[in-house]
Amino acid sequence: MIVDTICIVLVSLGLLFFVGGAVGVIRFPDFYTRMHAAGKGDTMSVFLVLVGLAVYQLGDFSLGNALVAGKILFITVFIMWASPTSTHALIRAGLEEGQKVWTRDDKKEESEK
Amino acid sequence: MDSFFIFAGIAIFALMLPILYRIMVGPTAIDRIVAVNVIGTKTTVLLVIIGMVFQRVEMFVDFALTYALLNFIGSLAAARFFDRVNPNKEFTESEIKEQEL
Amino acid sequence: MYRLSIFLLLFGIWIIFSGLFDAFHTTLGLISAAFVTLISSEFFFADRSAGVGARIQQIIRLPIYLLWMLYQILLSNIHILKLALSPGDLEEVEPSLIRVKTNLKTDFGKWMLANSITLTPGTITIDIEGDELLIHSISKATSAGVEDDSMERKIAAIFERENS
Numbered sequence: 001m002i003v004d005t006i007c008i009v010l011v012s013l014g015l016l017f018f019v020g021g022a023v024g025v026i027r028f029p030d031f032y033t034r035m036h037a038a039g040k041g042d043t044m045s046v047f048l049v050l051v052g053l054a055v056y057q058l059g060d061f062s063l064g065n066a067l068v069a070g071k072i073l074f075i076t077v078f079i080m081w082a083s084p085t086s087t088h089a090l091i092r093a094g095l096e097e098g099q100k101v102w103t104r105d106d107k108k109e110e111s112e113k
Numbered sequence: 114m115d116s117f118f119i120f121a122g123i124a125i126f127a128l129m130l131p132i133l134y135r136i137m138v139g140p141t142a143i144d145r146i147v148a149v150n151v152i153g154t155k156t157t158v159l160l161v162i163i164g165m166v167f168q169r170v171e172m173f174v175d176f177a178l179t180y181a182l183l184n185f186i187g188s189l190a191a192a193r194f195f196d197r198v199n200p201n202k203e204f205t206e207s208e209i210k211e212q213e214l
Numbered sequence: 215m216y217r218l219s220i221f222l223l224l225f226g227i228w229i230i231f232s233g234l235f236d237a238f239h240t241t242l243g244l245i246s247a248a249f250v251t252l253i254s255s256e257f258f259f260a261d262r263s264a265g266v267g268a269r270i271q272q273i274i275r276l277p278i279y280l281l282w283m284l285y286q287i288l289l290s291n292i293h294i295l296k297l298a299l300s301p302g303d304l305e306e307v308e309p310s311l312i313r314v315k316t317n318l319k320t321d322f323g324k325w326m327l328a329n330s331i332t333l334t335p336g337t338i339t340i341d342i343e344g345d346e347l348l349i350h351s352i353s354k355a356t357s358a359g360v361e362d363d364s365m366e367r368k369i370a371a372i373f374e375r376e377n378s
Contacts, residue, residue, distance in 0.1 A: 004114055023299060024294055025131075026134060036336070037294055039332060039338065040332075049162075071231065078178075082185040086188040089189050091340050092192065094195075096195070
């Protein structure tokens with residue numbers, strides 16, 4: 001019962017952070033700021049959801065379940081480690097492509113037009 | 114507990130839909146690649162949750178792991194491709210310096 | 215010694231992933247771990263001067279840093295959530311590019327610093343050129359935080375203690 005509650009709390013918090021990432025990807029004005037939402041909005045939410053699922057998996061303890069929980073934790077560690085790396089690679093590709101950095105002034109010019 | 118997992122899966126799927134908007138509209142190609150990357154991360158989590166719903170986590174967790182690896186390698190490959198092949202490439206500061214040297 | 219530790223690491227990962235302990239699968243694991251060690255062990259650590267003992271010391275010091283990092287990731291996600299859900303036309307968003315010098319020597323230390331900057335609130339590392347990092351910051355408040363070098367000192371304490 002306690003395990004279920006912990007799992008529900010963690011997964012729900014993770015979903016909340018997923019919402020933040022998704023809304024950020026839609027709303028932010030330029031490529032770089034969208035990368036902020038895409039790269040960071042995912043790490044904590046993935047961590048919370050998968051740790052919640054691993055805790056649930058450990059609820060009825062056996063060797064097989066422990067192995068599965070270990071694999072889930074491995075996925076978590078892998079994503080948290082790969083996400084900044086791929087963010088870095090993509091944002092560098094964007095810079096080399098010549099993406100413009102959005103500033104407040106661009107916004108004003110747009111509204112004056 | 115099953116109904117909660119189904120709810121969580123549907124919620125994650127619903128969160129993919131707004132990002133599909135970014136894939137369809139997203140002004141440049143690299144915006145679309147970023148959006149695909151975000152959806153891939155969500156899919157990894159969704160696969161584990163599907164495993165929970167079907168009571169077959171030990172199988173689905175391997176799929177999720179493979180998908181995470183493929184997603185990471187895919188985004189790296191896309192980034193490399195952009196470095197090499199983009200025709201509209203403007204020279205950045207560091208490259209200009211190198212050319213002067 | 216170096217190859218043996220890589221082999222044991224790979225074989226441990228095989229054991230965790232297969233979950234089967236009968237003779238056939240264990241033999242397969244031994245063969246594939248040995249094969250991968252043979253063809254690719256050179257790539258794991260470019261700098262092997264530190265030795266196994268020093269590496270183990272680094273691994274022992276790592277968790278405290280990782281816990282602090284996890285707290286930073288939580289803060290950065292709350293920051294993104296706040297920014298994304300703030301009403302109006304995102305008044306706080308004011309992006310800028312900053313250059314920061316680092317004193318870290320090793321490639322691994324620089325990689326760690328770049329990843330840590332990416333995961334702390336409001337900043338992303340774009341490029342590493344020699345000992346300069348090009349950083350994109352999302353708002354004025356977070357640009358100020360980059361100048362602070364507490365993170366760099368934490369990493370130096372873990373990976374480059376003998377130098378400092």
